[in-house]
Amino acid sequence: MRSGCFFHFHPFLFFKDYYHKLNKCLININYIKCRRFKNLIQYMKTDLKNILIIVTGLLFLSLPTLAQDDTEIPANVIQNQKCFKCHGDKFYSFFNESQGKQVKERMNPYFVFDSATFYSSNHKSFICTDCHSSDYSNFPHDGNLRMEAKFLCMDCHGGDDTYAKFNFEGVDNEFHQSVHSSRHDESFTCWMCHNPHTYKISARNTENLTLTIAYDNAICLNCHADIDNYQMLTEKENPNVLETHDWLPNQKAHFANVRCIECHAQTNDSLLVAHLILPKDKAVKKCVQCHQSNSILMASLYKFQSLERRNKAGFFNASLMNDSYVIGANRNIYLNIISLVIFGFIIMGIAVHSVIRILKK
Amino acid sequence: MSERLYLYPVWVRLWHWTNAILCLLLIVSGVSLQYSNPEYPIIRFDIAVSMHNIAGILLTLSYFVFVIGNLTTSNGRYYKTQLNGLFESLKKQFIYYTIGIFTHAEKPYPVTKDRKFNPLQKVSYLAAMYFFLPLIFITGWGLLFPETNLTNVFGISGLHLTALLHGIIGFFISVFMFVHIYFCTIGTTTLSNFKSMFNGWH
Ligand code: HEM
Numbered sequence: 115m116r117s118g119c120f121f122h123f124h125p126f127l128f129f130k131d132y133y134h135k136l137n138k139c140l141i142n143i144n145y146i147k148c149r150r151f152k153n154l155i156q157y158m159k160t161d162l163k164n165i166l167i168i169v170t171g172l173l174f175l176s177l178p179t180l181a182q183d184d185t186e187i188p189a190n191v192i193q194n195q196k197c198f199k200c201h202g203d204k205f206y207s208f209f210n211e212s213q214g215k216q217v218k219e220r221m222n223p224y225f226v227f228d229s230a231t232f233y234s235s236n237h238k239s240f241i242c243t244d245c246h247s248s249d250y251s252n253f254p255h256d257g258n259l260r261m262e263a264k265f266l267c268m269d270c271h272g273g274d275d276t277y278a279k280f281n282f283e284g285v286d287n288e289f290h291q292s293v294h295s296s297r298h299d300e301s302f303t304c305w306m307c308h309n310p311h312t313y314k315i316s317a318r319n320t321e322n323l324t325l326t327i328a329y330d331n332a333i334c335l336n337c338h339a340d341i342d343n344y345q346m347l348t349e350k351e352n353p354n355v356l357e358t359h360d361w362l363p364n365q366k367a368h369f370a371n372v373r374c375i376e377c378h379a380q381t382n383d384s385l386l387v388a389h390l391i392l393p394k395d396k397a398v399k400k401c402v403q404c405h406q407s408n409s410i411l412m413a414s415l416y417k418f419q420s421l422e423r424r425n426k427a428g429f430f431n432a433s434l435m436n437d438s439y440v441i442g443a444n445r446n447i448y449l450n451i452i453s454l455v456i457f458g459f460i461i462m463g464i465a466v467h468s469v470i471r472i473l474k475k
Numbered sequence: 476m477s478e479r480l481y482l483y484p485v486w487v488r489l490w491h492w493t494n495a496i497l498c499l500l501l502i503v504s505g506v507s508l509q510y511s512n513p514e515y516p517i518i519r520f521d522i523a524v525s526m527h528n529i530a531g532i533l534l535t536l537s538y539f540v541f542v543i544g545n546l547t548t549s550n551g552r553y554y555k556t557q558l559n560g561l562f563e564s565l566k567k568q569f570i571y572y573t574i575g576i577f578t579h580a581e582k583p584y585p586v587t588k589d590r591k592f593n594p595l596q597k598v599s600y601l602a603a604m605y606f607f608l609p610l611i612f613i614t615g616w617g618l619l620f621p622e623t624n625l626t627n628v629f630g631i632s633g634l635h636l637t638a639l640l641h642g643i644i645g646f647f648i649s650v651f652m653f654v655h656i657y658f659c660t661i662g663t664t665t666l667s668n669f670k671s672m673f674n675g676w677h
Contacts, residue, residue, distance in 0.1 A: 401520035402513040442511030
């Protein structure tokens with residue numbers, strides 16, 4: 115808090131923030147007129163001044179004191195607090211100037227976000243106004259702000275080598291061929307599945323596959339099990355996913371151990387998470403596609419783990435490290451060999467025994 | 476075998492054949508699931524799943540018929556085993572099966588009214604019925620209701636261990652079945668034991 119009044123940016127996030135802003139502005143210069151470029155220059159001036167203050171400060175302060183500074187609340191948290199004050203709760207209050215008094219009102223529930231989830235999301239280092247107009251700092255918000263065009267993932271991540279491992283271009287390409295993109299207009303964006311205020315990568319660095327599956331499936335169920343969100347996009351009736359999948363035995367176990375995209379998206383070697391959602395008649399329905407040694411799950415759900423752990427796993431199948439057991443897919447090569455050998459001996463023993471019995475009759 | 480002994484009462488025969496058919500179905504469907512392969516399906520996967528589940532549930536029921544039957548009727552006495560001298564008697568029977576039988580030696584433990592099984596039979600039936608069968612259906616029910624499994628045993632999923640155990644015991648029971656059927660051909664004639672299991676008379 116202390117430094118919030120003093121510095122625009124927390125010294126340690128200082129350069130990162132510039133990077134974000136510059137990056138965005140440069141990329142979006144043709145896309146939207148970068149309305150915050152002016153602000154940026156303004157910030158740069160103030161912060162240059164602050165740098166000078168820090169440097170002179172360093173001459174007087176010992177290093178340990180500075181190290182303590184590290185534990186301080188990041189600057190974006192302080193900035194965002196202004197927004198979370200209203201957008202973090204069911205109610206908000208403001209000073210109504212024409213009535214001359216403090217008023218408390220209900221917040222639109224769709225506009226309420228949990229700050230803890232935001233600060234653990236991919237974009238946790240952002241200030242709200244990195245993505246939204248800085249004019250939102252004023253309340254009541256200017257009505258015209260509703261018309262602001264929102265950034266898309268590709269505006270920031272497209273062609274950026276920092277994120278090469280995610281292959282954003284590949285994802286974007288698949289997304290545009292998927293049922294969602296092809297059956298709907300531009301308003302069906304990546305944000306529909308990647309909530310801007312909560313999305314956090316899960317499959318890539320999963321510690322607990324069950325949680326990742328639940329996280330990923332919740333993304334789909336957010337529409338496919340929620341009539342309001344679904345009908346925002348289409349007049350169609352929302353088919354009940356529990357009923358349309360009742361052919362799966364122990365459906366609960368399946369939905370908890372396998373992701374929707376395993377059956378609904380075409381796997382692609384260059385992507386960790388397949389994004390090409392196919393029409394329903396192309397979905398995986400044959401049990402053996404998963405339940406066999408050559409399971410499709412090895413190329414999707416267990417892809418990352420089987421790559422990571424294949425070598426380490428040794429005696430057990432790589433996927434033994436997961437909490438699920440996939441009939442037909444989890445085989446143990448050693449046990450298979452041992453059982454074949456034992457069986458061979460038994461059959462041989464029986465054969466020899468019966469031959470001698472016949473001979474000695 | 477001059478005297479005829481009535482050794483297999485009706486309930487034993489009914490139980491036994493139900494048990495045998497269920498075990499056969501379970502082995503075939505179980506192998507089909509474990510080695511599921513789209514190119515050479517023994518039984519289509521979803522059919523095999525239903526088959527295996529239904530037969531497994533029925534086997535559990537039939538198992539209790541066996542236990543209760545042996546507790547309440549005199550058939551149970553054939554399974555009573557004395558640990559004293561067990562090893563010696565097993566050895567004797569083993570030598571008979573590997574040597575004596577070919578030299579037409581005397582049976583060390585001929586069937587009598589009070590002794591249906593020779594020591595090897597007794598021990599293998601006890602192991603099959605009171606060790607392997609309970610284990611296979613307990614693990615089987617565990618897989619049917621995965622939420623009842625321990626989630627984690629020393630860092631390895633409990634479900635995995637259950638499945639592993641289930642498969643290994645299934646394998647032992649299959650081995651038992653092969654050996655059992657073969658030994659049943661060692662009767663007065665090759666088929667006489669099978670006839671006994673149908674008409675009850677030894
Ligand atoms: C198609 C498969 C099978 C055939 C043809 C078969 C055949 C026979 C025959 C002929 C007997 C009477 C001989 C004797 O008393 O030793 C018998 C007894 C017995 N079998 Fe089987 N059997 C089969 C499967 C099984 C299985 C799967 C089990 C258990 C897991 C089993 C357990 C027993 C037991 C416990 C007895 C003694 C029953 C008693 O008299 O109390 N059998 N079997």
